[in-house]
Amino acid sequence: MKTIPTLILSAALAAMAGSALAQAWPAKPVRLVVSQPPGGTMDIVSRQIADQLGKVLGQPVVVDNRPGANGIIATQQVARAPADGYLLMMGTGATHTINPYIYPKVGYDPVKDFTPVANLVSAPNVIAVHSRVPVTGLQALIDAAKTKPGALNYASPGVGGTGQLTMELLKASAGIDITHIPYPGIAASVQDTIAGRTEMVALPPTALLAHFQSGALRPLAVTSPQRTALLPDVPTVAESGFQGFEGVAWFGILGPAELPPEVVNTLQQGLRQVMNMPALRERLASQGLDIIYSEGAAFASYMQKDADRWKEVIRLSGAKVE
Template sequence: MRRRDLLAGGAAMLAAGPGIRSARAQGDTWPSQTIRLIVPFPPGAANDTLGRAVADQLAPRLGKPVVVDNRSGAGGSIGSAAVARAAPDGYTLLLGHIGTLAVNPAIYPKLPYDPVKDFDPVAMIASVTNVMVVHPAQPFRDLQSLVEFARKNPNRLRYCSAGNGSAGHIVMLAFLQATGVQMEHVPYRGLAQGLTDLVAGVVELTIGGAPTVMPLVNQGLLRAIGVSSPKRMASLPDLPTVAETVAPGFDVRPWYGIAAPAGTPPEIVKRLNTEINAIVETPAVKARLELEGADPTPMAPAAMASFIKSEVQRWGDLIRAAGVTAQ
C-alpha cells in the first residue's frame, strides 16, 4: 500500500506539470536568499523612503536581508521593466506607485511592460496626501479665490511639476478637470527645480507631498491653501480639502505598493501580503508614513489587482483627454 501511495503521488505531481511542482517547491523553501526590492527612482524621493521603511521591517520578519536597489529612469519604467523580466521566484520585488503602475501606459507609447499582465500585485503600502502651495505674492489665500481667478483668466496661472506624468502633474490634471479651470503646465526635471522657480515667482503654484513643500511654507517662502485628500490631514488640520471647498467628492492621492513578477507562487504572494499589511500598521512605520503625509492602505492581492486595473483606466482616460505625452 505504501509503495502504491508513493507511485500515485508521483503520478499526480507529473500530471500537475513542472510549473506547479516548481511553485510548490519555491513556496515551501522561500526565502532562502537575499530579496531585492527595486525602487525605480533615485534615493531620497518619497518612493525610496517608503520602500526602505518596508524593507527595514520585512527583513527580520522573513529572516533574510531585503536590499533596496534604486534603478531610476524614464519615469520609473526602467526599474519596473527589470522586475517584469525577473524570475517569478519571490526574490525580486517592485516598489510600484500610481505613476509606474497606472499612468505610464498612457504616457509612454512603447512601455516595456504591462502593469496588469506583467506583475502580480502583492500589497499596498500607503496613499499620500498632496498640499497645494502658491507664491506668497499671489493674492490667493484659499482654494475658492484661486479657482475664481483661474476661471476669469484661463491659462494665466502657471503650475510646476516634476515632469509630465509625475504624481504632482496628474493630481493637478484631476484638479483642473474637477474645477473646470485652465492653467499652464510647466514641467521640470524634478520638483526641486520647480520649487526654486516657484519661490522666485517664475511660476505661481504647485502641488506636492507635505514633507517637500511644507518646509518652504514654514519659512514663509510659500503659502499652503489646500489638500487633495477627502479628509483634512491630522498634521495640518487648518488646511481645507479640495472636496469641502471647490470640488465635492475630490479624492486624488498618489499611492504606493509592492508588486512581483507575474507567475510568482501564490504562497509567496500571500506570505508577503500578510507581513507587509502588518508592517504598515506598526507604530514605527505609521509614524514614518505620517512624516510623508501618507496613510496606511493595507489591501489583499486580489483587491489590489482590481484597484490597479481601475486606476489604469481612470488615468489613461484623463491623460489621453489632456493630450499629455512623455517629455
Template structure:
C-alpha cells in the same frame, strides 16, 4: 499524447513549486525601487525592507533602478524569475499612469508585475506663491478664470502626480492654466517660491518647510479627507469639487507566476509591519499614511485609478517625451 505529456509535466512541476514556496526564503530577497535614492518610495522601501527582513529571517536588499518614469525598474522585475526573490516597490507611475503616458511599454504592468499589497498613500498639497491674492481653491479658480490662461503652475515633469492633479482641477473647474514643467521637484518648488510660477501641487515633505517659513501658502490637500499632518487645511473636495482626489500611493508587486504561498506570506508580513507604531510614525514623517490592501483589493483599486488617469491623460492629450 499532447495532453498526456502536459499532465505529466504538471505532475512534476506542481510539487516542485510547492517545495520552492515551502523553502522560501533561503537567500536574500531583492526589492527593486524604480526611483532614485532619497525619493519617498526609496525611503519607504528601506523602512519596510528592514522589518520584512526581520520577519522572514533573510536580508531584503533595496536596489534602485531608475529611468523612463519608473518603467526601467518595473520591466526589470517583470523579466525576473518568479521565485519570490525579486519584489518591486512602486505605485501609480508604473501601474496607473505610465501605461497611458507611454506609447509603448515592453511589459504589461498588471499582467507581468501584479500586486501583492498596498503599503501607504499620501496626499498632494496645493500651494501658491505668497504674493498671489488667493487663500482658497475657489479664489484660485476665480483668478484663473479672470486671467484667461495666464495663470501658471509648475511640476517635476510631464505625467507626474503634481501635473496630473493640476490637470484634474482644470477638468473639474473648466478653467485653463499653463503648465511649466521642470526637470526636478526642487526646481519646480523654487519657481513658485521665487514668483516665477503661480502655484503647484506637490508632496507634503517637499513643501512643509517652505510653508512653515511663509515662503509658500498652502490652500488645499488632494485627499478626500483632511490630512492628519495638516488638519486645518481643507481638501479640494471641500472647496466645491466633490470626489476630487489625487494621491501618491505605494505598493509591493512581484513577477507574474510567483507562487501564491510566497506572495501571501509577503502580504501578510506587510500587514503586520504596517500595524507597528514605529512604522506609522516613520511614514507620517514621510508625509504618507499606512494604508494596507491585500492583492485583490489593490487590484480593484489600481484598475479604478488607471481608468481615471487614463481618461484624463487622453482628454488632455498628455504624452511622455
C-alpha cells in the same frame, strides 16, 4: 513502464516537494527593486519597510535602486523575472497607472505581467500658491482663474508626474484654464514658485512645509481623500467642493506574473505585521504618508481605478512623453 500506483505515488511526492519548496520561501535574500535613486521619498519608504519585512521573513530584503526612464527600466526587469518571489518591486502610480498611457511604448503590460501583492502607502500633494496671489482658498483660486483664463501658471517637476496630472485633473473638474510650466525636478519647480515666476504648484507636503512656515507659499488644499496629519487645518480638494477628487502617489509591492500563492500569502502576512508596527506607522506619518493597506484583488481594483482616472486626464490634457 510505471504502474498506476507508481504514477500516483510519484505525483504525490512531486506535490509534497513543491509544497515544501513554497513553504521554505524565502530561503535566500529577496531583492526589492526601486525605480528611483537613493535618497528620495520612495527610496526611504522602501528601505524602512524592507528592513522590517526582512526581520519578519527571516531573510534580508535588499533594496535595489534601478532609476531611469521614469521607472520603465526597473518595471521591465521585474516583469521579465522568474516568478519565484526573489525579485519584487515597489510599484507606483507612475510605473503602473500613468506610464502606460503617457509613453508610446513601455515594454510591459501593467496588469498581465504582474502579481499585485499589497498596496502600502500613499503620498498626497498640496496645492499651494505664492504669497502674492490674493486667494486664501481653493474656490477663490478657481474664481480667479475663471476671471482671467490662461493667465495663471502652475509649476510641476515634469510631464506625467502626479504634480502635473493633479493640476490637470483640477482643471478638468473645475472647468478652468491654467498654464503648465514643467521643470526638471521638484527643487526647480519650488524655487521658481517661491520666486514668483509661477503662481502655484502641487507637491508633497514635506517639499513645501518650510515655505509655508516662512510665508513664501500658502497651502490651499490637499489632494488625498482625507486631510494630512502634517497640515491638519488644510482642507482636501473634495471638501472644497469636488467630491471624489483624488490625486496621490502610491507605493505597493508587486511581483512578476503568476507568483505562487504560498509566496504571496507569506509576503502578505509579513507585510500586515510590518504595516501595523506603531514605530513604523509614526515614521511614515511624519513623512506625510498615509497607510492605505490592501491586498491582492483589492489592490488590483485600486490600480485599475487609478489607471482609469489618469488615462482620462492624460487624454484631456494631451500630456505625452516621446
